[in-house]
Amino acid sequence: MIDLAAFIPRAIQQGIPLMYGSCGETITEKSGNLNLGIPGVMYVGGISGVIGSFFYEESCAGAGLNPFLAIFIPLVCSLVGSLIMGLIYSFLTVTLRSNQNVTGLAMTTFGIGFGNFFGGSLIRISGADVPSIALSETSSYFSKSLPFAGNLGWFGDIFLSYGFLAYIAIIISLYTSFVLKYTRTGLHLRAVGESPATADAAGINVTKYKYVATCIGCMVAGLGGLYYVMDYACGVWSNDAFGDRGWLAIALVIFTIWKPDIGIFSSVLFGGLYILYLYLPTGMDHMELKELYKMIPYVVTLIVLIITSMRNKRENQPPASLGTNYFREER
């Protein structure tokens, strides 16, 4: 039997980067921009944080780190890195009106290349024997959990054993959900994604909403990359370790039918499905079939796609203008 008290915290830790990624992508998609560059953005978010903290640790050279700066520097670097990615994407698709799919895929390729290039460079600078950089000191600040969490048994393990970025992910998801549902900004953003011409005629600045939503979406997604390196991977960056989590985050957006609050639970579910194969009882026949478990998240996404399209409820469909660029004077 699976040990739930051990499995659930791992599932949640797996789920947090996905939660950031899918929440960021949902914000972006609500503005009608289909940003397939999210995997790249998450890479950039991760490596930017690593670069910041690497040089900060270098500059302290053995002396103790200032706890505030140890968190502040990587956080800001990560946000700036993914913001730049968001700006590039918005400039290309909103201002220059280039094809969103092509731009997004190029951003992913670029982001992964960017991450691997600087990751590789830092590994060379540090002169490490293994192909990775360990920022364990910075990581210890990121993954610090509440001091009394360890004394509360399984409750503490499941709910309180995470670094602060995990809780921020949940707060951001809930807040996004609230904004989308109950505020004027959310109403306008939805209108921009559903029908930019309508929004424009109603006096909403479509370009501004698309830019801001895309950039905020990228920054949120970038935090997912930062969480992955600093908390989940204990500050160890090695190239390509982030894997295909970015694509999984995009699949999650469909799974959550564009609702960030549902995203909280489904990210954890996906996180769990993602690592389920590690927790299977050992010693059964046909252990090679274990590999098949890795595809469960994708199969579940397909099933959800089929179900939502069968039920065909309009509220559960993607924003109507998703993937198209808006130009007011087009005839």
Next chain:
Amino acid sequence: MSKIAVSFKGVTKTFGEVKANSNVNLDIKQGEILSLLGENGSGKTTLMNMLAGIYYPDAGQIYINGKPENISSPKHAFDLGIGMVHQHFKLVDVLTAAENIVLGLEGKLNLKESEKKIRDICDKYGFEIDLHKKIYDMSVSEKQTVEIVKVLFRDAEILILDEPTAVLTPQETEKLFNVMRNMKADGKSIIIITHKLHEVKAISDRVAVLRKGEFIGEMITSESDEQQMTNMMVGRQVSLNIERKTPVNVKPRIVIEHLTVKDSAGVSKIKDVSFTANAGEILGIAGISGCGQKELLESIAGLVKVESGNIYFCEDGKDKVDLVGKDPEIINQMGVSLSFVPEDRLGMGLVANMDIADNMMLRSFRSGKSHIFTDRKTPRHLAETVINELDVITPGVETPVRRLSGGNVQKVLVGREIASHPSVLMTAYAVRGLDINSSYTIYDLLNKQKEAGTAVIYVGEDLDVLLELSDRILVLCDGEVSGIVDGPSTDKNTVGLLMTKKGGAA
């Protein structure tokens, strides 16, 4: 003399090389209803879009209440008290009526308070509206109401209505006109764009005419008649009568018995419909949009699956053939032609990015030069003939259909269908959005087909035209036949009532 609310002075707008408006001078007074008349592509909508802040004029100046204003955005237009109800509704489908109405405003979102204000507006002008209904659940008339309330909610003093009646039943139109009269009494200025002259007569105080982007002139509605308006619009004498010759040599061509069609969700679109379409006769089909006309035509053309019932095709001297279950290609070869003009005009029938000649080829590509090579010459000649005979305005046969204006697109489509000498010609909304002149060209074409012994089935929106053109009118209501009436002897009210009444033979 009342105050001038809006004044255009020398306004010019070009798109690429096309002059949409050139040097337009036009005044709109406070508290009047002005009709803006003009053929398709005469620049009415462009001119109004400039007033609403969608486009920006290249030259000239717009004055609002005597002050020069550079209306830079729709928001700016709202601030100046200008609101436009677009021909294609600008509403977000997945939002409710109330959410759509408050869309784009500033401040904290307080739907309860807004709803109270919306109710006040509705009571004041006589609108009926369900604020919590989603737009995708609404009929066109309801959507239009939302659009108008949306504009009034922003305290608009100047309202622009772009072809508001194109999709309404006569009863709904009358309701809209009552609301418009209430708004006028309240001191608001209203500009209405419509192609229907009897509506111009019914509602407006003044008429302004545009032709090819230029302001031609204006007249007081009560002092002029429909013939004068048309002449000014077209620039020459036009006959406004549709000639309806008594059908000769009438015999059944399509006999439909107990036809039932369901859509993919299992909802009945056509319920137990039976009728006969005769050769040498125009059968008009009336009904509120979406009550089964499309499915009816498509089932005859073999495009949708028939649930039960029979569709017999009777050719001279041959046994009648059941079309149900036959391949659309075979049905087409038998001479049943469907020229369907769907809501977006290009959706079915024409390929937007292909040129006119290639679009002609869509009908004839199977009879190419050989099995391998296509025959490009014949379609090209056909394209030239259609362009010449139907006065299609285009730079040439190589122009992609997408670049033509709506009316010209429709001419190309109908022209192609007629060229194949069909024995049954079905057209739906063939004149939707067309101006008077183009419409009459199409009516003439249909009449010629009728004289040539074709069975013509005409699905139309404008009841006046249906009544003048059709020999018999089949009225559909919610997929059922609510009556078949004789064209020359019936009147608009009878048909209008049948459109909203289920069952019950007339």
